[in-house]
Amino acid sequence: MTSAPTWTIAQIAEEFGVTHRTVRHYEDLGLISPERRGTQRVYHRRDRTRLALILRGKRLGFPLDEIRTIIDLFDAPRGRRAQLEYVLGQIDQRRTDLEQRLRDVQDAISELGEFERRCREDLGRLDHV
Structure with a gap:
């Protein structure tokens, strides 16, 4: 059985062109929820997809509360x-x-x-x- 791909905070931040602090901020707001392995954050496909949606929403000028609603509606x-x-x-x-x-x-x-x-x-x- 193959395990699903995961990413570190450094990989996620680099891929999306944001800082580690930005990624942690979205985590603090509950917009993304990476798995914790000790002190390390492990990001799964769902986190990556949600981060992409957050950043797209921000580029389009949506406030974070609207972005949260959009993301939550998916679930x-x-x-x-x-x-x-x-x-x-x-x-x-x-x-x-x-x-x-x-x-x-x-x-x-x-x-x-x-x-x-x-x-x-x-x-x-x-x-x-």
Whole structure:
């Protein structure tokens, strides 16, 4: 019988490009739960998958409490279906928020450009006085 692959904290951290402290933080929050062999943490496929989901959620701007809900739904009786339905709702909310932020940034850039134009005109008039 072949044993399932396992990883150390160093291997997991390196693979995902995070620090050991980050991995331990997610463990402290209960988002991942590696096996303990004495003082050594042993990560299994489930921990690796959960860490990938956590980091993807963070990149997409989801707060940790939402990420926890998404991950926990996978273990729920309806499992994958409930998780996907929930995630789709969260994606819609996140997209709406990001689209509004993008419009706000575009408006600010436009306003800044107009302010810069007026300042340059004023400076040009001062140079010709």
